[in-house]
Amino acid sequence: QKEVEQDPGPLSVPEGAIVSLNCTYSNSAFQYFMWYRQYSRKGPELLMYTYSSGNKEDGRFTAQVDKSSKYISLFIRDSQPSDSATYLCAMTRTGFQKLVFGTGTRLLVSP
Amino acid sequence: NAGVMQNPRHLVRRRGQEARLRCSPMKGHSHVYWYRQLPEEGLKFMVYLQKENIIDESGMPKERFSAEFPKEGPSILRIQQVVRGDSAAYFCASSPGSRERNEQFFGPGTRLTVL
Numbered sequence: 683q684k685e686v687e688q689d690p691g692p693l694s695v696p697e698g699a700i701v702s703l704n705c706t707y708s709n710s711a712f713q714y715f716m717w718y719r720q721y722s723r724k725g726p727e728l729l730m731y732t733y734s735s736g737n738k739e740d741g742r743f744t745a746q747v748d749k750s751s752k753y754i755s756l757f758i759r760d761s762q763p764s765d766s767a768t769y770l771c772a773m774t775r776t777g778f779q780k781l782v783f784g785t786g787t788r789l790l791v792s793p
Numbered sequence: 794n795a796g797v798m799q800n801p802r803h804l805v806r807r808r809g810q811e812a813r814l815r816c817s818p819m820k821g822h823s824h825v826y827w828y829r830q831l832p833e834e835g836l837k838f839m840v841y842l843q844k845e846n847i848i849d850e851s852g853m854p855k856e857r858f859s860a861e862f863p864k865e866g867p868s869i870l871r872i873q874q875v876v877r878g879d880s881a882a883y884f885c886a887s888s889p890g891s892r893e894r895n896e897q898f899f900g901p902g903t904r905l906t907v908l
Contacts, residue, residue: 688835714895725797725884725899726836770835779824779888779895780849783835 685709688771688784697793701758705771705784708752712773712782715747717756720768720786729769730756761791795820797887797900798867805906806875814870814903818887825868826897827860830882842868843890875907 688705695701703717714733718726730745732738738745744757754773758765768786798817806812818825824843828836841849842862853860857875862868872879882904886897 686835690833716896718899723904725799725901728896728898731896772836774895778849779826779841779897780838780852781826781828781836781897782838783828785833785835 683708684785685782686771686773686784689787690785692788692790694790694792695761697761697763697791699761699791701761701765701789701791703756703758703769703771703787703789705754706752707754707773707782709775709782710749710752711775713776714774715745715754716772716781717743717745718770718772719765720770722767726770758789761789763791763793765789766791797885797898799885799900799903801903802901803904803906805908807908808876809874812872812875812879812905814872814883814885814905816868816870816885816887816900818868818885819898822887822889822898824888824890825862826886826888827868827870828884828886828899830884830902832881836884839870872905875905877907880905880907 686707717730720726735747735749742759746755770786771784772781827839830836838852840860857873859871882902884902886899888897
């Protein structure tokens with residue numbers, strides 16, 4: 683079993699839709715959670731960074747962490763075609779620097 | 794404020810040759826990480842370095858791979874005697890190194906193709 687599970691998609695939505703992306707994990711020691719966006723043949727771009735449980739909002743993006751369920755989510759409101767990319771979740775433990783990534787979910791937003 | 798820089802962006806090597814990948818961290822960042830991304834897979838941690846020190850190399854293959862981050866100059870990931878299975882995208886990331894916050898910012902990657 684992988685430490686971090688993520689549905690590879692693709693997830694296809696129309697422009698303006700609310701998108702929900704999710705990851706589950708097995709290691710209860712993970713405390714820091716991140717979402718990265720990666721365009722084709724580019725490097726990952728950090729979107730959201732959260733510590734422990736709770737919500738964090740930044741513009742159209744909201745990250746949620748539910749440690750009791752070992753489940754994290756990224757919501758994108760008013761999705762745009764420019765949001766079409768692969769979204770990677772990543773996490774790590776306190777005192778550790780090594781990030782453990784999900785395999786990524788490919789999102790396609792059609793105009 | 795320049796981001797993480799990697800070069801070359803594309804590298805082609807024949808089996809048995811050496812590959813050298815370079816990474817310059819963001820200004821003010823003293824911690825460097827290397828990750829490998831195979832097709833259809835997520836990024837896999839390889840090594841974590843600070844200036845002149847390897848902190849965690851738990852993701853590095855035991856043979857042919859080495860990394861350094863000298864006092865002056867970029868971090869280098871070196872792959873000796875490359876094989877076809879080494880073909881992948883190699884990403885470098887950097888962070889300021891705070892224990893409280895360890896956001897890692899990634900470079901554009903080096904795409905290695907082994908013929």
